Structures are given as structure tokens and as C-alpha cells.
Amino acid sequence: MKATCWMGKQSVEVRDVPDPKILNQRDAIVRITSTAICGSDLHLYNGFVQPMKKGDILGHEFMGEVVEIGREVKALKVGDRVVVPFTIACGDCWQCQHDNWSLCENSNPNAALAEKALGHATSGAFGYSHLTGGFAGGQAEFARVPFADVGPLKIENGFSDEQVLFLSDILPTGYMGAEMCDIQPGDTIAVWGCGPVGLFAIKSAFLLGAERVIGIDRFDYRLEMAREKCGAETVNYETVDSVSETLIEMTAGRGPDACIDAVGLEAHGHGVEYAIDRTKQALMLESDRPIALREAIMACRNGGTISVIGVYGGLVDAFPLGTIMNRALTIKSGQCHVHRYMRPLLARIENGEIDPTMVITHRLPLSDAAKGYEIFLNKEDRCEKVVLSPR
Amino acid sequence: MVRVSKSVTIKRPPEAVYEFWRQLENLPRFMSHLQDVRSTGKGRSHWIARAPAGQQVEWDAEIVEERPGELIVWRALPGSDIQHEGSVHFRPAPADRGTEVEVALQYDAPGGKAGALIATLFGEEPTQQIRDDLRRFKQVMETGEVVLSDGSLEGAGQGPLKQRAAQAPATEVGR
Secondary structure, three states: OEEEEEEEOOEEEEEEOOOOOOOOOOOEEEEEEEEEEOHHHHHHHOOOOOOOOOOEEOOOEEEEEEEEEOOOOOOOOOOOEEEEOOEEOOOOOHHHHOOOHHHOOOOOOOHHHHHHHHOOOOOEEEOOOHHHOOEOOOOEOEEEEOOOOOOOEEOOOOOOHHHHHHHHOHHHHHHHHHHOOOOOOOOEEEEEOOOHHHHHHHHHHHHOOOOEEEEEEOOHHHHHHHHHHHOOEEEEHHHOOOHHHHHHHHOOOOOOOEEEEOOOOEOOOOOHHHHHHHHHHHOOOOOOEOHHHHHHHHHOOOOOEEEEOOOOOOOOOOOOHHHHHHOOOEEEEOOOOHHHHHHHHHHHHHOOOOOHHHHOOEEEEHHHHHHHHHHHHOOHHHOOOEEEEOO | OEEEEEEEEEOOOHHHHHHHHHOHHHHHHOOOOEEEEEEEEOOEEEEEEEEOOOEEEEEEEEEEEEEOOOEEEEEEOOOOOOOEEEEEEEEEOOOOOOEEEEEEEEEOOEOEHHHHHHHHHHOOOHHHHHHHHHHHHHHHHHHOOOOOOOOOEEOOOOOOOEEOOOOOOOOOOOO
16 A cells, blocks of 8 residues: 655655554554644654654544454444544543543553653554554555544544544644633633644634634734634734733733643744754754743733643753742643544534634645645645545 | 562452463463463463573473462472562552552572573563563453554565564454
């Protein structure tokens, strides 16, 4: 089959690779009909999320048709159309049974490696480094889906692929970012990053009752999408001296009630602090650049919540813990518990509350995946979201 | 003597976890270095382990103490290549958390014959090996199988790429 392979830093190639096989009896093989490039794939592309091996198949947002199942798969049959959550979860362990699917205790075969890096292991995930199990990803013609009786969501009501594809990751991730803010009447929510996850976080914050949502980015076309498609107010951080002071002023001195970091470890900024973080990262003195997170912490109102859905991989410097402690801030975070949100969000799509297709700007054949990564990385041609079709 | 111990929490009742372990033939399903374990009667059993270069190591063991649902203690019989003692405790975990399983092994210090053989079997980090075995035990008890990854594609540019499991199966098993 054809698959998008990580060949090294800023190098991906669509290559011929062996078809996936059933390895466990709860596996299914899915013939992929639509897949997408995620902002977090760019962290892999840029070499910030490790360890990767040359030839690893990328992609964790995909859907398609079940073409083969293991003998223990009871909930699916050949021919079913499914969206596959990017996290792999067994459904049986204590964490799964407490609805914390991205913390599944059984689905990461490289748990020993992850324990050394993170203290405890997380769940497995598709196409997202060997720290999450080294599972082959879904920017390919086929994928093996473990625990197929637990994760994949059957799609039966005539939705197009593009309407439901993002249930695999970015829609639930943005929604969880907003849900973690515990939004109360009158709340203003600030969202760093107006990429696809940021837009879904903005939209979700409104769905969950926010009075105002403020989107922060440096690309005017993305801020325009936040305003026009999601109803947000916006701040271009390159045009203001201080993002946190701007937000505090926009909220009459209170600060946003909750702040969502939908940027993560490759944040950009300007000024001395940004230069210091870039240098430290280049010298491997810190692995992550927490610029958006620092701004969020400084801006947030006293007693407010910081919701972290942008990806971080390791260590950060100059973390304002004193601000968090003295101003009684709460940090909530996590890789999305996708399984928890797929059904409720499908219902919201069905009744028209949210149209996930709003983020799509580019549609390419799978064979052009490398071009898709470049366009997305360089924000060429007002790129917001790239969807790939294997045929 | 060297003593190593490691524990894991499994979301099944102590009785079920004990029962599965006490059926010693089950152990190769999650202990990757074991090839075969066979009960030979009267609490005795014969063990065959894989060693590097296609070699096998065999020994006989006997259960010296057991309390159903709580404890199994065994030791290698005199004359075995690998002189060791071991125990596994099963204790109820708090609330709905299942069972805490603690495995302890005691064997000659490295340098002795048994120590050298155990180093051969377990590698340089016996504690990590036990931890990995216990993780697979948990997978089998909770999900029915040892979870495999399709792993990495290696050898790019050399025609069809090789696929390998990131984690080798102990044995392929049904649920």
C-alpha cells in the first residue's frame, strides 16, 4: 500500500510499504477513505516529538471502511464505515473505565520507554512516535486498528467524510479544551492559536455558554476565520506590545476567566524572551517553547483556569509558578480523551450546532502528502487544514 | 543473594488473578523469556526458558507455600541450573482498583552460576524485565491479550520495507 512515511526532520515521503495485518484478535483493518494532517504532525515533522524512526508511518486523523476483523471483534463487521480515535484504548483498565481514555494502561507496548521519559506511560496512539507505541499511522491506504471493538465510531447517517473526519482528534480536542474551562455565565475565554484546534475550541466555548471568546494568532487569515466562522474577537500578537496587557484591558482589568493554550511547544512570539527560548531549544537546554502558555498564565484572572491542549513534550524554562500559586490558578491538561466525546459531538454535528468542515482549506490526494506538509508548515495559500484522500 | 521485586495493579479480583497465575502453564503467555512450564504433580513443575543463540535453560521447581487468592511461594529444586526462590503476593487494591500483585525473586549474586544464568535470561536489568512481564500479565488479565504494535518500518530504500513488532509477543493467544 501507499503510506506517508517520516524520513527524517522535515522530510516525509509517500512510499510503498507492506499492508497492515491483524496482530491481535481485537484488531480491525480499515481501508482509509479520508485522512488529515494535524498541527501536532508538524511537531513530528520538525523533529520535536521523539523518538521517531526512519520509515514510521504518520497520521492519526483517519476514517474509512472496515475490511477485516480479528475473531474477538464483536462490535464491528466488515463493510462498516468508521471514524477512528487517535488514541488507542482497551476499554477494560481502571483509566478507561473512568473515562480517561488517553491514559489507557494497556494500549502502549512501549510503556517502559514512556515511563522513563514521562514518569508514567500514556495510552498508545497512531503515528505519534515510539513513546506512544510505534503504531503505524493513518496517512495511508490502510491501517491496523487495535481494540477495534472499543474506539472506532460507526457512521450510519449519510454524513460526508469531511463532516465527521475530525471526530478522530481535533474537534474533540478543541471541545475538551473548552470543557476544561468549566465555563460559567458571563465568562470570557481566551484561546491562543487559531489553527483548527483553536477554532474548534472557540466554537466549543460558545456552545458551552461563553459570553465572549478572544482568539490570538499572528496570521490575519486565521484571525479572520476565528471572527467570521466562530464569532470570536481577535488579537494579532505581532501588533501589540503585550498580549496579556491587551487581554486584561479588553476585559476591563479582570483578565480572561479561562485561557486555552492551543499552540504548544513550538510557540512563536517576539522580543527577547522568544529569542532566549529559541536559543535554549536549539541548544537542547529546554525541549519546549512555552511562550503562549506563559502569556496565558499572566493574563488569566485571579482564580481562573488554564486549559492546555497544545502539545508539550518535555521541559520548559521560566515557568511562572509563583503566579499560578499566588493567584490561585488551576491548570488542566491532557491529550484528548477522544472516546469520551465522539458520540456527543456527532450529535452536535447532526443537529447543526457545529460544522467541522469550516476548517478545511486544502484537499489533496494522498500521493501529495509531502506537499501538504509543506503548505501547512509554511502557512502557504491561507492554509488552515489539509485533508488527504487515498484515492 | 540478590533480591528483586516489582509490583503492578490489575483490575480483576485477587481470586481471578491468583487462579490464572497458579495455572503455571499460563505463565509463558506473558513472561517473554519462558518457553514452557508444565506441572508435574504434587506442587512440582518443569520450566523451560529461552536463552540467547537458540539455547534453552531448564529447571524444576516446587511450590513451598500457597494461600489461594493471596500467595504463592516457590523454589528451584536442588540440582537445578538456576537456584532461586520466588514469591508472588496478591492483595486487594483500594476501592475498585482490583489486585496488587507483587513478585519477588531471590538468587545468587552475579558471579555465581545461577546469577550468571539469570543475567543471561533477564539481561542487565532484571527489575525492568519483571516490570515488563507484569505489564504484559496485566494486559492479558484485563484485555485478554498481550498488545502488539505494528512498529516501525525500517530499512527504507531497500525495496519492500520490513515490519516488526515493537514488543515481541510471549505467545499468540485468544481472549
